[in-house]
Amino acid sequence: MIKRGALAEATGSNIETIRYYEKIGLLHEPDRSASGHRLYSRDDQKRLGFVLRCRELGFSIAELRELLGLVDTKDYTCAEVLAVTTQHIEDIAKKIADLKRLKRTLDRMSAECSGEAVPDCPLVEALFE
Amino acid sequence: MIKRGALAEATGSNIETIRYYEKIGLLHEPDRSASGHRLYSRDDQKRLGFVLRCRELGFSIAELRELLGLVDTKDYTCAEVLAVTTQHIEDIAKKIADLKRLKRTLDRMSAECSGEAVPDCPLVEALFE
DNA sequence: CTTGCACCTGTAGTTACTACAGAGAGTATA
DNA sequence: TATACTCTCTGTAGTAACTACAGGTGCAAG
Numbered sequence: 001m002i003k004r005g006a007l008a009e010a011t012g013s014n015i016e017t018i019r020y021y022e023k024i025g026l027l028h029e030p031d032r033s034a035s036g037h038r039l040y041s042r043d044d045q046k047r048l049g050f051v052l053r054c055r056e057l058g059f060s061i062a063e064l065r066e067l068l069g070l071v072d073t074k075d076y077t078c079a080e081v082l083a084v085t086t087q088h089i090e091d092i093a094k095k096i097a098d099l100k101r102l103k104r105t106l107d108r109m110s111a112e113c114s115g116e117a118v119p120d121c122p123l124v125e126a127l128f129e
Numbered sequence: 130m131i132k133r134g135a136l137a138e139a140t141g142s143n144i145e146t147i148r149y150y151e152k153i154g155l156l157h158e159p160d161r162s163a164s165g166h167r168l169y170s171r172d173d174q175k176r177l178g179f180v181l182r183c184r185e186l187g188f189s190i191a192e193l194r195e196l197l198g199l200v201d202t203k204d205y206t207c208a209e210v211l212a213v214t215t216q217h218i219e220d221i222a223k224k225i226a227d228l229k230r231l232k233r234t235l236d237r238m239s240a241e242c243s244g245e246a247v248p249d250c251p252l253v254e255a256l257f258e
Numbered sequence: 259c260t261t262g263c264a265c266c267t268g269t270a271g272t273t274a275c276t277a278c279a280g281a282g283a284g285t286a287t288a
Numbered sequence: 289t290a291t292a293c294t295c296t297c298t299g300t301a302g303t304a305a306c307t308a309c310a311g312g313t314g315c316a317a318g
Contacts, residue, residue, distance in 0.1 A: 005264060015265090016307060024305090035314055037265060050257050057256075058231050061305065071253060081252050082244040085235060092232045096225055102187050103221045106214060115211040123210050124200060128179050134295065144296090145276055153274090164283055166296060190274065 001031065001039040011048050018048065026051050026064060059088055130160065130168040140177050147177065155180050155193060188217055 008015040021027045027047060031039040040048075050071075054064050066084055070076035112122040137144040150156045156176060160168045169177075179200075183193050195213055199205035241251040 003265075014307075017305090019266095020306060033314095035266090037314075046257060053256050053258065055305090057235060058228070067253075067256075075248055076250065076253075077246045077248055078243050078250040078252070079246050081250040082239055082242050085239045085242075085252060089232060089235050089239065092228050092235070096228045096232065099187075099221050099225045099228070103218060103225065106186060106218050106221070110211055110214045110218065113211050113214075114207050117206045117208050119204055119206055121205065121207040121210040123207070123214060124196075124205075127182050127196075128175060129182065132296075143276070146274085148297095149275060162283095164296090165298095166283075184274090 001041060002045075004038050004040070007040045007045060007048065010045060011052055013048065013052055021048070021051060024061065026061070026068060057088075058092060063088060130170060131174075133167050133169070136169045136174060136177065139174060140181055142177065142181055150177070150180060153190065155190070155197060186217075187221060192217060 002010070004015055004018055007013075008018055018027070022029060027044065030044055031041070033039055047068075051064060051068075054067060059067065063084060067081065070080050070084075109123050109126050112126065131139070133144055133147055136142075137147055147156070151158060156173065159173055160170070162168055176197075180193060180197075183196060188196065192213060196210065199209050199213075238252050238255050241255065
């Protein structure tokens with residue numbers, strides 16, 4: 001059983017983030033010492049690891065809640081997990097496409113611009129339409 | 130001179146967003162009618178168009194503030210505008226790369242998963258590490 | 259014993275909006 | 289003219305996902 005600071009250290013997360021995840025119900029309320037300090041078990045640490053890893057992979061808190069909901073039922077199926085993940089992958093693919101389109105537009109616009117120390121920029125004209 | 134609702138309509142923006150942009154100083158305070166209703170000129174509309182277009186292109190409010198700061202000086206140079214834009218393009222390129230990496234990881238992980246109606250998912254195992 | 263850090267709580271700030279509530283203004287119809 | 293309905297006004301609160309503080313205990317070392 002370790003305290004909050006040690007858990008943050010061990011998982012490479014922010015100490016406040018842990019309290020936040022507890023508050024919004026992603027993490028269970030941990031045990032407490034006699035004086036009220038949080039004490040985390042190995043399982044608590046694994047669960048936080050899961051949360052952090054999912055966040056790194058871009059899952060939203062809502063998606064995470066869904067995943068944890070499945071995991072917590074203890075009889076989730078592959079199909080259920082894959083559904084959430086596939087949806088997430090599609091969202092990411094869409095974001096990538098959007099950003100690429102954005103970048104193409106910006107590339108095109110900035111190609112018009114000499115970048116020299118002269119006034120009146122065609123890029124600004126383009127933005128004003 | 131048109132009112133806020135008409136301006137929102139004309140620019141395809143939300144009526145509340147206009148007030149917000151005014152509040153944070155992206156838009157100048159417009160004229161007012163005798164009874165206090167905002168009245169927007171053609172120039173106001175052009176400026177809002179500029180703001181909306183930049184936002185569509187993914188510029189942050191801070192970047193926009195910088196661009197508008199240049200535009201407002203009236204003797205900005207191409208070089209200055211290009212610097213902001215180039216930085217923004219680089220940020221987008223980085224985001225695209227990050228998302229692609231994410232997607233590769235997720236694709237790899239979900240390839241492990243049969244997606245069938247069976248319990249215990251290798252995807253979940255992977256997320257728990 | 260006291261110094262100093264870790265931890266506790268609640269709350270406010272961040273970004274870029276969006277959505278109210280309650281009141282006054284403007285317009286269309288009866 | 290009266291009424292109804294829509295628009296606009298203001299300030300404030302909510303959203304996502306944290307992060308950062310303030311003011312107050314607990315704990316371990318010197």
